[in-house]
Amino acid sequence: MLPLSIKDDEYKPAKLNLLVKISGWFRSILADKTSRNLFFFLCLNLSFAFVELLYGIWSNSLGLISDSFHMFFDCTALLAGLAASVISRWRSNDSFSYGYVRAEVLAGFVNGLFLIFTAFFIFSEGVERALEPPDVHHERLLPVSIAGLLVNLVGIFVFQHGGHGHSHGGEGHGHSHSLFNGSVGHGHSHGGHGHSHGGHEHGHEHGHGHGHSHEEPHCHDEHSYSPAKGSSKQILQGVFLHIVADTLGSIGVIISAILMQKYDLMIADPICSMLISILIGVSVVPLLRESIGILMQRTPPSLDHALPECYQRVQQLQGVYNLQEPHFWTLCTDVYIGTLKLLVAPDADARWILSQTHNIFTQAGVRQLYVQIDIAAM
C-alpha cells in the first residue's frame, strides 16, 4: 500500500459531520475582519432581497419579484468575495502546493466579469428603451430604490472602513502557512524513504525535515505578509466596485424617477441607465486587466523596469555565461515568484553565484526564486 493513499485519507474531510464543517466555516468567516464584513453585508443584502420577494409575492407585483431576483444575483458577487476570502486562507496541500491564495485574484476577476455582463445587459436594455420608451409606473419605484441605496451606502461605508483591518489580520495566516509548508516537506520525506530504504534513514530524514521548518520562516515570513494585503486588495476592489455600481444604479433610478415625476421626461430613464452602464464598464476595466495579467502569469508590471537591470547584474557575476528562461510571475498581489536558469563556467563558484543571484532578485522584490545552475559543457 502506498503511503500516499493514507495521507489522502488524512486530508479528506469526513463526510458525516456537516454541522461541524459549517460551524468551522462560520468560525473562519468570523475570524477575519474582511470576511466578517462581507458576511454581514451579505446577510443584510439577502434579508433585504427576501423582504422584497415576500412583499412582492404578497402584493403580487411582478416588478418587485424580478427586482428581488436581481438582488439575489447581486449577492452572488458578495458570495464570491466571501468564498474567496475564506478559501484563500485554506492551507496549501499536496494538490495545491501554493495554497489557495489565488482564489482572491479569481474572485476579483469573476466579480469584474459579472459587472461587465451586467453593464452590457443594462446598456442593451437602455438602448431598447431609448428606441421606444415604455410606460414606467414610478409610484413604487422610489421607495424601493431609496431603500436599496441605503443598503448599498452601508456597504460602501463598511468596505472603506474594512480595508485597514485586514492587513493586520494577515500575519497569523502567514505564519501558519510557513509552518505548514515545513511539515509537508517532512511528511514527504518520511513517506518516500520509508518505503525504499528502511527505518534508519527515516529517522534521519525526520531530523532534517525539522531543520528545514526551522529555517524556513525567514524566507517565508517575508513572502507571507503580503498575501494579507493582496487579498484585501483584489477581493475588496471587486466587491467594492460591485457595490458602487449598485449604488450608482439606485441613484440613477432615483434621479430618473424624480425627473419622470416632475417633468415627465420619459427619456431620462434609458439615458441614466446607459450612462451608468458605461461608468461601470469603465471602472471595471483596470481590475479586469490586472487580474487577467496575474492569471496569465504575466511578468509583474511593477518589476518591468527592475528586471532588466537585475538580469544585467546577474550576467555580470563572475563565471556566469548566460541567463536563460527567466520566468517571473505574480502569485497573488505583491508575491512574486521567479525561476531562471544560469549557464555558468565549469570552474565557477556555483554557491556564490546562487546566493548572489538570490540577493539581487530579493532586492528587486521577488520573494521566491528558483535558480537552476547549468554548467556549460567545455
Place this chain on the structure above:
Amino acid sequence: MDDKYGSNVISGGKLGRVEVPNDRLTKYIVLLCVTKLLKALGIFESYDLLKVVHIVQFLFILKLGCAVILVFFQKPFSSGKVISKRQWIKIFKHAVISCVISLLGFFGLTLCGPLRTLLLFEHSDLVVISLLSVLFTSYGGGPSKTRGAAFFIIAVICLLLFDNDDLMAKMAEHPEGHHDSALTHALYTGIAFLGVADHKGGVVLLVLALCLRVGFNTASRKLSVEIGGAKRLYALSNLVSSLVLLPWVLVLSVTTESKVESWSALLFPFSMIIFSVMILDFYVDSICAAKMEAPRCARYSSIFLFLSGLLLANFWTHPLTDQLRAMSKPGQQTSTEHVLSGGVLVSAAFFIMSDNILSSPSKKGQKGTLVGYSPEGTPLYNFMGDALQHTSQSLPRFIKESLKQILEEYDSRQIFYFLCLNLAFTFVELFYGVWTNSLGLISDGFHMLFDCSALVLGLFAALMTRWKATRIYSYGYGRVEILSGFINGLFLMVIAFFVFVESITRLIDPPNINTDMLTPVSIGGLIVNLVGICAFSHAHSHGSSKSSCTGHDHGHSHHGHGHGEHGHGGHGHSHGGHGHTHGHGHSHGSGGGGMNANMRGVFLHVLADTLGSVGVIISTILIRQFGWLIADPICSLFIASLIFLSVIPLLKDACEVLLLRTPPEHEKDLNIALEKIQKIEGVLSYRDPHFWRHSASVVAGTIHLQLMSDVVEQRIIQQVTAVFKDAGVNNLSVQVEKEAYFQHMSGLSTGFHEVLAMTQQMESMKYYKDGTCIM
C-alpha cells in the same frame, strides 16, 4: 535662410519630426477651421446661385471680383520685378487652364450638389499626389499608404454606386432645350455618351478635374517662383482669366436672356463667395502651409472641410436656414435634390480616413527597437533591419495572415467555420426580419449575434494561444484558452440564471405566446446548432486521438531519454520502464478527458443553444397541440438547470488550473517521481515542490534540492529533470543547494550569528550523513 534649410533637411531626411509647440499652432488650426467652414458655406451658396446664374457668368464675376480685390491688396504691377513678355504668355496659359479647371469644377458642382463636390474636389495636392504615386508607381510608401489609397477608391466607388442621389431621375426630366449654352450642352452630351447618369457623370468629371488641378498646381509652381510669389501669380492670373472670359460673357449676355430678376439681390452672396472661396481660403492656406508642416495642414483642412460640409448638408434644406438665407432666394423650387444618403455618409467617412492616412508623413526610422542593455547599463536600440521599414501593418495582409493562422489548426478552423455559418444564419434572419418588419425576428437575430460573441472569444483565444512567449508573458499565451473557457462557462452560468429567473416569473404568470413564427426560426437555429455540435464533437474525438498520438511520440522519446539517463542512474531499470509505461497510459487518459478548455466552453455554448431551440420546439408543439401554456416555462427551467449542470465541470477544471493546482492527472506520477528523486544518490532532501499546469501543453514545476557536497550537481539536475519529464512536467527548474543555503541567508542579510550557528548545524549533519552513506 540657412536655418530654415537645416530644419527642412531634418524633417525631409526623416530623422524625426520636428515638433512645433502645440499652443502656437492652435491659433492657426482654429483659423483654418473657420476658413474651411466659410468655404463650405460659400460652396453651398454658389450651388444655389448656379441654379439661376449661368456658369460662365458666375465664373467671370468670381474671377473679376477676386482680381480687383487682389490687385488692390497685392499691387502686382507696382511691386516686384518687371514681367517679361514670355512670362506674360505663361501667365496667359496659366489663366486659361485655371479657367477650364474651375469651369469643370463648377459644372460638376451643378451636377453633384455641394456636399459631393466638397468631398471629391477639395482634396489637397499632397493627398492626391501620394494617392497617384501609390497607384501608378512602384514605391508607394508602404502598406499604410496603400490602405489610404484603397479607402479613397472605395469612397469614390461608394459615391458612384451606392449613392441613390439620382432617385429624382433628372435624366428623364431634362430635355435638351433646357440647357443654357453650347458649353453645358456639350458637356451633357459627353456625359450621356459615357452612358452614366448626370450625377455619376458629375462624380467622374470632378475626379478628372481634381487630377487636372493637382497637375496644374504642380506645374505652376515654377512659374510662381519666376513671377515672384504665388500670391502675385494668383492675382495676375485671376485678372487675365477674367479678361479671357469677358468676350464670352458679353456674347452670352447678348444672345441669351438672363433668368436673374435683380442683380443687386445677388450682390451679397457673390461678395461672400468671392471672399470665402477665392480669397480667404487662398491666404489662410498659404499662411498655414508656411507655419505648420504641409501634411498636417492638409490633414486638418480636409477634415474640417468635410465635416463642415456634412454639417451644412444636414441643415441647408432645413427651414431655419431657409429663413436665414432669405435674402438670396435663388428660386422657389424645394431643394429635395442631393440629399444626404447612406452612401454619401459612408464615402465621407472613407474620404476622411484616407485623407488622414495619405497626408500623414511617412515615419521611417523614427524609433528603434530595444534590443537590450549594454554592459554599462545603457539601453541599446536597434535601428537596422525592419525597424527602418516599419510602418503600420497593412490591413489586407493582416486579414490574410490571420485567416491563414485560423485555418492552420483544426480547432480554430472548426470554430471559424461554425462562426461563419452562425453569422450567415443571423444575417439572413435579420434581413428577413427587417424585410417583413417583424420585431421578434430582429430581436432573435440580435440575440444570435450576441451568442456569436462567445464564438468570437473562443476563436480569438485559439489564435492567441499560439502566440510566442514574450518578455512580459514569459510562459506564452497558453493560458488564454483556459481563461476563455472560464469566461464562456461563467457567461453560460449567468445566462442560465437569467433564463431560470425568467421562467420562474413566467411560471407564476404565464404570458400568451404567439407560436406562428417560432417554429421555422427555431428549427433553422436547431439545424445550425446541430451542425455545430457535430463539428465540435468531431473535433473532440479528433483532438483526443491527435493528442494521444503526440502522447505516444512523447512517451517514446522519453524512453530514449530514460535509457540514456540510466547509464549512470544506478537505480533499478525496472523503475524506468515502469515510469515509461505509466506515462504512456496517462497521456492516453489526458487526451480523452482533458480536451482544451476553450473548445469545451465553445462546445457547451453551442450545446446550450441547441437545447434552447429544442426546448422552444417542444414547448411550441405542446402549446399548439394541447394548449399548455405552462410548458414553456417548465421547458426553460429544465434547460437552465441542464446548462447549469453541464457547465460546472468545466468551471471546476478551469478554476483548478487558475488556482495553480497540481494537475490531477499527473498527481500520482509526480508523487512517484518525488519518491524517486529522494532515492537518487546524493540527494539529501527537497523542499517547495510546486507543479502546476500553465496551459494544455505546458506543465511547469519548480523544486529546491539539497545535495551532499561531494556530488556532481549537473548529473543530479539531469536526473531530476528526466524523472520529472517522465512524469509530464516539461518546464522544470531545479535549484540545487549545497549548504549554499546559508550563503543565501547571508545574501538576504540575516545576522551573522545565525548563519554561523546554522553552518555548524549543517556541518554536524553532514558528518552524520556521510556516515550513513558509507553504511
